[in-house]
Amino acid sequence: MTAAPEHAPTITHLPLSERLKPWLPILLVPVLIIAGYLAIPQTSSWLTLTVSGLAMGMMIFVIASGMTLVFGLMDVINFGHGAFISFGAFVGTSVLLALTSWTGAPSLMLNLLAVSAAILAAMAVTGVIGWGFERVIVRPVYGSHLKQILVTMGGLIVAEQMIYVIWGGTEIVILRPDTLKGAITFLGATLEKYRLVAVAVGLVLFLVMRGVLRHTKLGLIVRAGVENPEMVQALGYNITRVFVGVFVAGSALAGLGGVMWALYQEIITAQMGNEIMILVFIVVIIGGLGSVEGCFIGALTVGLMQNYVAFLEPKLALISNIALMVAILMWRPMGMVPVVKAKG
Amino acid sequence: MSDAILTLSGVKTDIAQYHILHGVDLSVPRGGVTMLLGRNGAGKTSTLRTIMGLWKPRGGEITLDGARIDGLPPSQIARRGIGFVPEDMGIFSDLTVDENLRLAALADRPSPERLDWVFAAFPALKTFLHSTAGNLSGGQKQMLSIARAVVEDRALYLIDEPSKGLAPAIVATLARALRDLKSRGASILMVEQNFSLARALGDTAAVMDDGKIIWAGTMAELSADAALQDRLMGLKLEAT
Numbered sequence: 001m002t003a004a005p006e007h008a009p010t011i012t013h014l015p016l017s018e019r020l021k022p023w024l025p026i027l028l029v030p031v032l033i034i035a036g037y038l039a040i041p042q043t044s045s046w047l048t049l050t051v052s053g054l055a056m057g058m059m060i061f062v063i064a065s066g067m068t069l070v071f072g073l074m075d076v077i078n079f080g081h082g083a084f085i086s087f088g089a090f091v092g093t094s095v096l097l098a099l100t101s102w103t104g105a106p107s108l109m110l111n112l113l114a115v116s117a118a119i120l121a122a123m124a125v126t127g128v129i130g131w132g133f134e135r136v137i138v139r140p141v142y143g144s145h146l147k148q149i150l151v152t153m154g155g156l157i158v159a160e161q162m163i164y165v166i167w168g169g170t171e172i173v174i175l176r177p178d179t180l181k182g183a184i185t186f187l188g189a190t191l192e193k194y195r196l197v198a199v200a201v202g203l204v205l206f207l208v209m210r211g212v213l214r215h216t217k218l219g220l221i222v223r224a225g226v227e228n229p230e231m232v233q234a235l236g237y238n239i240t241r242v243f244v245g246v247f248v249a250g251s252a253l254a255g256l257g258g259v260m261w262a263l264y265q266e267i268i269t270a271q272m273g274n275e276i277m278i279l280v281f282i283v284v285i286i287g288g289l290g291s292v293e294g295c296f297i298g299a300l301t302v303g304l305m306q307n308y309v310a311f312l313e314p315k316l317a318l319i320s321n322i323a324l325m326v327a328i329l330m331w332r333p334m335g336m337v338p339v340v341k342a343k344g
Numbered sequence: 345m346s347d348a349i350l351t352l353s354g355v356k357t358d359i360a361q362y363h364i365l366h367g368v369d370l371s372v373p374r375g376g377v378t379m380l381l382g383r384n385g386a387g388k389t390s391t392l393r394t395i396m397g398l399w400k401p402r403g404g405e406i407t408l409d410g411a412r413i414d415g416l417p418p419s420q421i422a423r424r425g426i427g428f429v430p431e432d433m434g435i436f437s438d439l440t441v442d443e444n445l446r447l448a449a450l451a452d453r454p455s456p457e458r459l460d461w462v463f464a465a466f467p468a469l470k471t472f473l474h475s476t477a478g479n480l481s482g483g484q485k486q487m488l489s490i491a492r493a494v495v496e497d498r499a500l501y502l503i504d505e506p507s508k509g510l511a512p513a514i515v516a517t518l519a520r521a522l523r524d525l526k527s528r529g530a531s532i533l534m535v536e537q538n539f540s541l542a543r544a545l546g547d548t549a550a551v552m553d554d555g556k557i558i559w560a561g562t563m564a565e566l567s568a569d570a571a572l573q574d575r576l577m578g579l580k581l582e583a584t
Contacts, residue, residue, distance in 0.1 A: 217446070217447075217452060220439065220443055220446060220447045221447065223436075223438065223439060224436040224439060224443075224447055227436050227437065227438055227439075228434055228436060230398060230418070230434075231430065231434035231436070232447075233398075233417065233418040233419045233422070234396055234398065234418050234419075234422055234428045234430070234434070235422055235428075235447060235448055235492070236419050236422035236423045236450050237419055238417065238419045239419070339438065
């Protein structure tokens with residue numbers, strides 16, 4: 001038998017244009033901002049709209065981030081997510097109403113402490129609800145989208161009725177803490193303080209989620225588990241426990257989004273979460289399933305587009321998000337930055 | 345090499361309504377390579393998957409180092425010290441080679457010494473360390489699959505058809521690496537259809553047919569007896 005030749009492969013680098021291709025979606029946000037600058041006559045209006053759009057986008061990202069984990073990574077279509085948003089809003093609002101001495105004080109520290117307490121309480125409650133939801137409603141229907149839609153829709157209705165039972169049927173007005181009211185003026189543009197807080201929260205959340213998924217062992221297990229759960233188990237990791245954790249984290253993030261959205265709207269109803277779910281699905285789909293980066297870019301794009309279009313052509317604002325989704329899916333049918341490619 | 349690291353007694357496994365394993369009795373000696381042979385559909389892969397807990401046995405006992413492992417979830421069986429190379433390689437194509445190796449180490453990261461050994465055995469993996477595993481060739485994926493199993497010391501390695509569909513050059517690289525692993529005293533249970541490779545690596549052999557072990561003995565015995573090979577596996581090889 002003659003000796004087999006040595007296996008000595010080498011790497012050939014792709015041309016620059018090919019290497020840049022995956023990063024093109026990142027350019028979408030700056031391109032949109034520049035297009036807005038060219039289309040909007042006054043710079044101050046453009047700046048106001050841009051910051052508002054980015055803040056709106058960050059808010060949508062906060063709300064959709066949990067969904068991108070649950071739908072994108074675990075392939076579970078969870079309509080109950082809308083109920084978690086509402087529950088988060090109601091729990092957070094109850095905490096804020098109980099801490100009026102902190103929210104009414106003219107101290108940024110006390111105000112932020114009150115908001116943080118509301119967020120933590122909302123995340124804890126929605127996390128626990130999410131855990132129960134996964135055990136009772138979602139676990140029997142893993143792998144079947146139709147059943148997931150049916151049972152989670154049922155779960156959504158039950159959860160909304162629970163809100164009526166606990167908090168009553170009337171909407172609740174919740175005012176922002178004292179120092180987060182009003183706006184500041186910058187280069188002639190009016191920037192609402194709360195929107196700046198939303199931008200900061202969204203950015204921090206994005207960096208934390210990206211860091212965990214990309215640079216930790218837990219993130220590796222989650223990403224690998226999405227592709228081949230059986231092999232992850234054979235390597236010694238309890239994937240069921242990991243996926244329950246992901247579901248709980250996704251539900252807790254819905255609670256965070258609920259509190260942020262409640263303070264943004266300053267009025268809460270049992271259906272508020274359900275009403276924003278269409279936007280959440282649009283963002284998760286155009287971002288690419290399972291992609292935190294895609295969800296982030298998608299949310300900013302949606303926020304900016306909605307604000308610019310509402311200013312320039314108010315009637316078109318009704319269809320701007322759907323039109324954006326159609327355009328992006330024609331450009332990239334798997335979404336901007338798809339992660340879940342290996343699934344059949 | 346006399347005591348057994350793994351024993352199976354009367355293991356029965358069903359998949360849906362099909363009875364696949366009909367009472368497998370097998371003993372894998374510590375510090376040696378046992379080749380599990382047999383024609384397609386004999387139940388070799390099912391045996392490995394049952395040991396790994398990926399399929400639950402309906403009956404029988406499986407012990408690793410004297411402790412029962414049948415009925416445990418696969419994650420716990422892996423943590424008892426079994427490294428598994430599945431037939432389909434089980435590569436995470438969206439992760440990089442580096443990430444695949446990191447995930448396989450139960451410690452946070454593989455030790456540098458162990459990685460040096462892995463890269464010495466499979467230099468291609470070092471070349472493509474930061475490339476997406478899905479872009480590797482079939483042979484490189486098999487190297488990664490084996491590297492993943494051996495990236496930490498394990499009590500036992502289950503390796504399912506490592507040479508399947510690979511070019512001779514790659515099979516030679518794999519054989520060298522497996523021989524090296526064997527020389528370090530590893531206990532290996534390997535399914536292999538390539539009889540030349542099986543003969544070169546195996547110390548003991550077990551032949552399966554119709555979900556049962558129909559023969560067990562030393563590899564030397566089986567290699568030397570062409571009639572036995574023909575009777576057990578339908579092989580028409582020249583005895584050496």
